[in-house]
Amino acid sequence: METITKTKLPEKEVKQEFKKETTVKIQGSEAVVRSLIEEGADLIFGYPGGAIMPVYDEFYKVQDKIHHVLTRHEQGAIHAAQGFARSSGKVGVVIATSGPGATNLITGIADAQIDSTPLVCITGQVGSNLLGSDAFQETDVVSISTPVTKWNYQVTKASEIPAVIAKAFYIAKSGRPGPVLIDITKDAQFEEFDFSYKKCEKIRSYHPVPKMDPEKVKEAADMINKAKKPFVVFGQGVVLAQAEKEFKDFIEKADIPAASTLLGLSALPTDHNLNMGMVGMHGHYAPNVLTNECDVLIAIGMRFDDRVTGSLDTYAKQAKIIHFDIDPAEIDKNVKTDIAVLGTVKETLAELIPMIDKNKNQKWHQEFHDLRKIEYDRIIHPQTKPTQEKLTMGEVIAAVNEQTNGDAILVSDVGQNQMMTSRYGKFNTTKSKITSGGLGTMGFGLPAAMGAKLGRPDREVVAFIGDGGFQMTIQELGTIMQTKIPVKIVVLNNEFLGMVRQWQELFFDRRYASTVMTNPDFVKIVEGYGIKAQRVSKRENLKDAIADMIASEDAYFVEVIVEKEENVFPMIPSGASVSDVRLK
Amino acid sequence: MEKQLYTISVYTENNLGLLNRIATIFLKRHVNIESLTVSSTEIEHVSRFIIVAYITEDEVKKIIKQIEKQIEVIKAFYHTNDEAIYLQSALFKVKSELLFEKRQIQNIIKKSNARIVTVNPEFFVLEKSGRKEEIEELYDGLAEYGIMQFVRSGRISVTKEEMKITELLEKELV
Ligand SMILES: Cc1ncc(C[n+]2csc(CCOP(=O)(O)OP(=O)(O)O)c2C)c(N)n1
Numbered sequence: 001m002e003t004i005t006k007t008k009l010p011e012k013e014v015k016q017e018f019k020k021e022t023t024v025k026i027q028g029s030e031a032v033v034r035s036l037i038e039e040g041a042d043l044i045f046g047y048p049g050g051a052i053m054p055v056y057d058e059f060y061k062v063q064d065k066i067h068h069v070l071t072r073h074e075q076g077a078i079h080a081a082q083g084f085a086r087s088s089g090k091v092g093v094v095i096a097t098s099g100p101g102a103t104n105l106i107t108g109i110a111d112a113q114i115d116s117t118p119l120v121c122i123t124g125q126v127g128s129n130l131l132g133s134d135a136f137q138e139t140d141v142v143s144i145s146t147p148v149t150k151w152n153y154q155v156t157k158a159s160e161i162p163a164v165i166a167k168a169f170y171i172a173k174s175g176r177p178g179p180v181l182i183d184i185t186k187d188a189q190f191e192e193f194d195f196s197y198k199k200c201e202k203i204r205s206y207h208p209v210p211k212m213d214p215e216k217v218k219e220a221a222d223m224i225n226k227a228k229k230p231f232v233v234f235g236q237g238v239v240l241a242q243a244e245k246e247f248k249d250f251i252e253k254a255d256i257p258a259a260s261t262l263l264g265l266s267a268l269p270t271d272h273n274l275n276m277g278m279v280g281m282h283g284h285y286a287p288n289v290l291t292n293e294c295d296v297l298i299a300i301g302m303r304f305d306d307r308v309t310g311s312l313d314t315y316a317k318q319a320k321i322i323h324f325d326i327d328p329a330e331i332d333k334n335v336k337t338d339i340a341v342l343g344t345v346k347e348t349l350a351e352l353i354p355m356i357d358k359n360k361n362q363k364w365h366q367e368f369h370d371l372r373k374i375e376y377d378r379i380i381h382p383q384t385k386p387t388q389e390k391l392t393m394g395e396v397i398a399a400v401n402e403q404t405n406g407d408a409i410l411v412s413d414v415g416q417n418q419m420m421t422s423r424y425g426k427f428n429t430t431k432s433k434i435t436s437g438g439l440g441t442m443g444f445g446l447p448a449a450m451g452a453k454l455g456r457p458d459r460e461v462v463a464f465i466g467d468g469g470f471q472m473t474i475q476e477l478g479t480i481m482q483t484k485i486p487v488k489i490v491v492l493n494n495e496f497l498g499m500v501r502q503w504q505e506l507f508f509d510r511r512y513a514s515t516v517m518t519n520p521d522f523v524k525i526v527e528g529y530g531i532k533a534q535r536v537s538k539r540e541n542l543k544d545a546i547a548d549m550i551a552s553e554d555a556y557f558v559e560v561i562v563e564k565e566e567n568v569f570p571m572i573p574s575g576a577s578v579s580d581v582r583l584k
Numbered sequence: 585m586e587k588q589l590y591t592i593s594v595y596t597e598n599n600l601g602l603l604n605r606i607a608t609i610f611l612k613r614h615v616n617i618e619s620l621t622v623s624s625t626e627i628e629h630v631s632r633f634i635i636v637a638y639i640t641e642d643e644v645k646k647i648i649k650q651i652e653k654q655i656e657v658i659k660a661f662y663h664t665n666d667e668a669i670y671l672q673s674a675l676f677k678v679k680s681e682l683l684f685e686k687r688q689i690q691n692i693i694k695k696s697n698a699r700i701v702t703v704n705p706e707f708f709v710l711e712k713s714g715r716k717e718e719i720e721e722l723y724d725g726l727a728e729y730g731i732m733q734f735v736r737s738g739r740i741s742v743t744k745e746e747m748k749i750t751e752l753l754e755k756e757l758v
Pocket of ligand 1: 498
């Protein structure tokens with residue numbers, strides 16, 4: 001049973017009297033809410049409990065100003081906040097109680113840290129007199145979250161609240177964004193103090209954006225202009241810097257083929273003639289192979305993750321490397337660069353563009369198109385227009401593209417569904433692909449899709465989720481029901497933990513250890529939550545089901561029974577070279 | 585690349601939790617910290633960490649960048665042993681009777697430039713500041729006769745090169 005510390009509340013009348021005065025004396029809990037309002041946080045996600053109840057009591061009073069979305073699990077709340085932040089470009093806000101509430105946030109915090117997502121997480125904490133005493137629901141969440149937060153802080157005095165919240169928002173969204181956590185003791189929530197709010201614009205020890213060095217930009221321009229076979233790899237840095245236009249202008253002026261990382265997808269429209277697809281483990285054939293053929297590799301807002309580079313010993317060794325990034329710690333971290341250009345890519349690309357000449361090597365472009373043709377014939381065509389009896393993931397995604405014209409936000413979970421969505425999803429506009437990249441968190445998809453829809457109610461949001469990942473956060477169907485979030489959900493059911501099964505098939509002699517799933521009747525479950533649902537197992541029904549789903553004003557669920565043992569190809573086996581990408 | 589001892593100096597805001605944050609950066613890379621000292625500096629509210637680790641230059645550069653990335657870190661530097669003036673302090677507790685019975689002990693003390701901090705009927709305490717090797721030499725000398733207690737501090741260091749740290753910090757802190 002939860003014990004709630006009894007603290008004497010001041011009389012109502014007394015409180016009202018204070019409010020009339022110029023300096024407003026309020027409780028810490030009210031200060032939290034007022035600070036959130038000051039920061040423009042009108043939509044937040046969370047789950048209540050003993051140590052955060054005073055703040056919830058304040059939310060109750062400002063329902064017209066702050067919409068608090070009650071999820072069904074704190075992990076759901078934080079993934080929803082991540083989806084919200086990624087679709088809207090705003091800071092996601094999450095609130096939870098101490099102990100288990102706080103620890104349930106950790107997966108999402110780690111996910112946001114590795115994927116540079118701006119979040120402010122607020123947790124309640126036991127009273128400061130109880131700190132360190134193993135009190136009920138006490139966990140040292142500041143220590144636990146230290147390695148996975150951009151910054152964190154424990155508040156023990158109400159008077160610290162406004163400045164700490166202001167600092168938290170500033171840190172979360174400035175420079176390379178990331179998650180911050182504020183832990184507030186219960187007594188600080190009750191304590192009264194004189195409230196005033198000032199936004200944070202500067203922290204003396206923190207330099208979010210390194211100064212651009214125009215010399216470096218010039219060196220980069222010279223190297224790019226001299227290149228015979230230049231190649232661009234771009235990442236989420238382009239999106240985070242809102243540099244989509246500068247990026248497109250740059251590659252168009254230079255006429256350089258470009259490929260995206262997983263999180264860079266949708267920064268450049270899928271159909272753009274210079275978009276060569278995605279690099280990495282399950283990326284496209286041409287950009288992977290030609291990474292080891294180019295003479296200058298221009299990396300823009302990306303971090304050379306091992307899923308992108310494969311073996312570093314053989315990664316683009318023939319090429320000169322130019323790295324544009326905001327984070328000095330990314331320079332030379334994995335791949336040694338010849339020229340590093342620091343700054344926001346919006347600023348550095350704008351500086352670069354006037355110095356750039358058009359690359360005239362059409363033979364280089366042809367190399368991409370030749371390899372693309374091979375991949376199309378051997379993989380893309382059979383996967384998206386299959387002739388086999390069973391449905392494929394690729395054709396389901398293609399069917400959604402057709403209905404949405406590529407205008408939807410596609411959220412994916414983790415596994416084969418994620419890679420297929422990334423390979424076959426069509427994106428016309430930026431911030432349209434939301435997935436857990438660096439952490440690969442199963443269960444991310446459903447709550448992230450809810451958050452994405454709440455962040456951009458004007459856009460269609462479709463989530464593609466595996467039967468495994470769906471059951472990791474399936475409880476969020478309750479949130480969709482209660483909050484009436486018109487999100488569209490496609491479960492690609494292969495009755496396997498598909499991606500792990502694929503590895504077992506390829507590298508463990510088909511020993512399917514613990515990857516077979518006995519699943520419940522998903523349609524019944526979803527209907528139990530009052531959400532419209534249908535199941536598709538035949539090709540002739542697919543198009544109509546997807547059309548019904550897209551036409552629906554409300555949330556809608558489609559379960560597609562897909563081929564059980566389909567594999568995602570191309571594939572760079574882990575530790576292999578990018579040019580050893582396998583087509584089967 | 586060859587491993588060697590690097591002295592990493594970090595100037596930070598004096599904030600709770602930074603020790604944890606900085607230590608985590610080493611831990612995460614499986615780098616053992618040889619010694620760590622935290623102290624106040626010539627500047628108010630600014631702390632200084634001196635961390636010694638046995639690593640490659642490539643590793644130390646990456647670690648420095650990760651440390652500097654922390655919000656409340658002002659500046660981090662690394663130096664090789666050649667580039668810094670450094671020492672450690674050690675205390676030795678030895679039975680007092682040895683001081684009078686064993687003539688050699690007095691020679692060892694004299695030769696090592698160690699200072700006697702306190703003497704009482706039971707034991708005496710020696711203090712020796714210097715490089716690790718000098719402290720080890722004294723240790724080996726005394727160990728033969730028996731040491732009751734021994735403790736050595738972390739490394740403290742200043743650089744040979746003029747670092748203009750105060751100016752730099754003043755510029756950073758505006
Ligand atoms: C929380 C978590 N646990 C385990 C994994 C390892 N893992 C990666 S993909 C995968 C299988 C996913 O299966 P499913 O959700 O059915 O999707 P599919 O691959 O079949 O599309 C697993 C278990 C993970 N990424 N995240």
